[in-house]
Amino acid sequence: MSLGVDPHQGVERLSVPVSGWREACQSALADGERFCGAFAGGSGSGRRWRALFARGASTRILSTAPEGDELPSVVDFLPAAEWDEREAHDLHGLRFRGHEPLRALIAHPRDASSWTIPVEGEGVYEIAVGPIHAGVIESGHFRFHVVGERILLLDLRLFYKHRGLERAAEGQELAEGLVYAQRSCGACAVTNSVSYALACEAVLGLATSRELRRARTLLLELERLYNHLNDIAAICAGVGFAPGNMAFAALKERAMRLNLSLAGHRFLFGSVEVGVSRLDLPSAAVDQARGELRELRHDTARAWREIQFAPSVQGRLDDVGVLGHDDAARLCAVGPVARASGLRQDTREDSPALWYGSSFAAALPPVADGDVAARLEVRALELVEIFSMLEELFATPVRPDEASSAGPSTSIGVARVESPRGETVCVVEAEMYRVRRLHLRTGSYANWPSLVLATAGNLLPDFPLINKSFELCYACVDR
Amino acid sequence: MFVLLRHLQRVRREAALPKRSGARSLAIRHVDAGSCNACEHELTATAAPQYDLQRFGLDIVASPRHADVLLVTGPVTSRMASPLRVAYDAMPEPRLVAALGDCALGCGVLGASTEIVGSLDAVLPVDIRIPGCPPTPQAIAAAILAATPPRRL
Incomplete structure (x- = not known):
């Protein structure tokens, strides 16, 4: 099919000598690029430390070779890289000059x-x-x-649930590796799968067709739908408002049942594959889905109105767990958390490999002051957006389709996809069509340090509420 | 709020579960031993109005000290094995252990062998097995209800 999107478009790889590593990262930031992860790649003498920077839809991969195990740290001017450096130390034995003290992250020392x-x-x-x-x-x-x-x-x-999924994926055929990304998290399974599939397609030089982009976007939005309903229910539970919790839990259950009827799985497991979409929804199925979604939209709007006018809920939300705009930007927060702090960051705006297009705009709450109220509201706003998009996505029957060959294969594929919790970055390094390295940096991973900052200065009994307003996964962070 | 309550009243309890078992209650303590969070979502869903497990006297409790059932999800990771044993040891007897989901049952386990101890069987004696990836709220409800001891006459 025509209208393919070049898989390599917008990805630039740059090799930097280790002595110039800090300057290279500084100049990327000075150019207005956003940091979106650093990770250890390659192996043996080809071991590399890589950092990802993004601007719009383009991604730049900076790579450098460590001197022995040593690298210069960048956390002094880029605090968002703190976890990445700590992880690389614990998992790959890299040491970062200037990152003092380099505290354990994944390793669990007794002391x-x-x-x-x-x-x-x-x-x-x-x-x-x-x-x-x-x-x-x-x-x-x-x-x-x-x-x-x-x-x-x-x-x-964290990392009590560390299963070594990335390591376990190494050596698998590209198509087979998807399940490791998918099962790293039940609630972000579609995002993780789509980001993995897109990264693999970049490796293989495959371009996605319009139908493939639509099928994947549809699944991504269905995932966002049940997650946002779940998160609003969780925030209601966090303030002890049982009617709101139960109402949104019931709505979420309906969204899960819709998933089951459309893709055969309540969490949409198995619905995304590398290079192909098997989602086949004839007109009767899409009509039924549209009907169910309209009812769900109506009931969601009604339940949300009730929460807006419940004083016992509203009295608990303002000025609790505040993440300021500048802190969110400094820590490179992503997703609803970033948007609630007034940061216009939504990877759906820059996703040429998906369906969204240029008309998509990130939803910012009118009062984006980064508290629990703003994080609740941003989800409610996005629900309206999700229902509108799904209405459009289900307008015509969905047909199975394949990606088509569009260019030469390459050794590294990168994909950035907006999950219900923010941008998820997937990097696949391949060798002979097998996974050599897999790196998954999910929206939750990016946002945990922001939660820590937003918690400081608050009352201990408010912590469950603050935590639920972030609603970060542990599973896809721990991997 | 009254609109919400009225609406909730209308949500039918559609699950094909018994109307009311004559059984006694069970207190359940859940431990996530490394799951992908899908089992947790489904376990939480058993409290949603469509299933409403509490009406059978089944409660998720905050402490193993007053739990009858230890409900475990996930392949047991090496870091969760010890907290899991501590939770089990804190439970009064008689106690039951339930393995929730394929990971806890040892099938479909993904991960590096050094990070995973093995299925729940390798750590604790398992009494209730609930297969599925993840098991549906209905399957979870049915399995736990079947394990509820009958009321003595």
Whole structure:
């Protein structure tokens, strides 16, 4: 099919000597590029440290060879790279000059001082929570440094669920590797799969057709739909507003059942493949989906109005867990979290390999002051947008389609896709059509440091609410 | 709020579950031992109005100290094996262990062998097996209800 999108368009690879690494990263930022992850690639003597910068739809990959295991750190001017450097140290033994102290992230040493920030003073005490939490929540450990009820600082210890999925994918055929990206997270399964598929298609020199882009976008928006409904339910639960929680839980259940009827799986597992879409929805199926979505849209709007006018909910949201605009920008926050802080960051605006097109605009709440209220509102605004897009996406029957060959293959493929939680970056390094390296940096991974910052200075009993307003995954961070 | 409550009243409990079992209640403690979060979503959904497991006396409780069932999701990662044993040891007897989802059952496990201890069987004695990737809220509800001890006459 014509109208293919060149898979290599907008990706620039640049090799930098290690002595010029900091300057290269600084000049990328000075050019107005946004940092979107750093990771260890290659192997043996070809081992490389790479950083990704994005502007609009174009992505630049900077690579450098470490001196032995050493590299200059960039965290002093690019704090968003903190987790990436800590991860590379724990998983790949890289050391970063100037990143002091380089605290453990994925490794779990017994000594608490090796991963916590010391907080001292009169009346300061620590509260340790997790890895097992009180409700049905993923496993992870929080350590609150508290005075009275006021949180001074939050230390995180995640990666209890580290399954080594990226490592396990190594050596798999490209098509087979998808399941590792997908199962890294149930709630972002479509985003992870689409980003992996797009990265592989870039490697293989395949261009997506219009129908393929539509099918994938449709699945991505269905995923966003049930996630946003779930997140609003969770925020209601966070303030103890059971009617709102139950109403949105019921709406989410309807969205999940729609997923099941359309793609055969409530979480849309298995609906995305490398180079092909098998989604086949005849006109009866798309008509039925449109009908169900209209009802869902109506009921969602009605439930949302009730929440807007529930004083016991609204009284809990303002000025809680504030992430300021500048902090969000400095930490390169993504997704609804960034938009609630007034940062215009939505990768759907720059996704030529998907259906959105140039008319798509990120939804910013009218009062984007980065608190729980703004993060709740941005999701409600996006729900309206999602329903409109799905109405259009389901306008005609969906047919199976394949990507077509459009250029030479390459050794590295990169894809950036907006998940319900923000931009997910997938990098696939390939050798002989097999995965040599897989790196998945999800929206949750990008946003956890922002949660830590937004928590400081708040009351401890508000933490569950703040946490739910971010609603970050542990599974796709831990991998 | 009254609109919400009225609306909720209308949401039918469509799950093909028994109207009301004569069984006693069960307190459930959930532990995520490395799942992808899909099992957690479905377990949470069992409390949604369409299923409403609480009407059967099934409750997710905050502590293993007053739990009858330890409901475990995920392939057991090496980092979660020890917290999982601690939770199990904290439970009073008699106690049941439920493996929720294919990962906990040891099928369909993905990951590096060094990071995963193995299926739940390798760590704790499993009494209830709930297959699926993830199991539907209905399957979870049915399996737990079947394990609920009957009321003594």
